Amino acid sequence: MESGTGVSSREEIRSDSGRNFLLEANFYGNGCFLAISEDNEMRIGAISVAISAQNNTTAAKVIPSKNDPLFVNTVAEKVASMINGICIMSFYSKAQLRLEDMKAIMGGVMQIVKAKSNVK
DSSP: OOOSSSOEEEEEEEOTTSOEEEEEEEEETTEEEEEEEESSSOOOOEEEEEEEETTEEEEEEEEOOSSOHHHHHHHHHHHHHHHTSEEEEEEEOSSOOOHHHHHHHHHHHHHHHHHHHHHO
């Protein structure tokens, strides 16, 4: 998948609990698509869409997560507000996340979004 601005990132995240996640981010002129998947194979999981406009962020669950529904929406909303646009997020995990997993994933996402912001 080729992005509109040419900014695309892929990162492997390892949490303190020993779980591995792949993060793919594709940035476009008005938003981004984030895909996070546990282990080495990318899979489509829960999907959430968030949009930020005029200091207001709104999120909608397209496919709800049975394990971590709040986490998926929170990440999508945070990214949408940082880029002031649309964030479409897919998140697949085998089991419920622990706090250290969430911290590692959020850290990886923030690193990629901040790096993209510096490219502009």
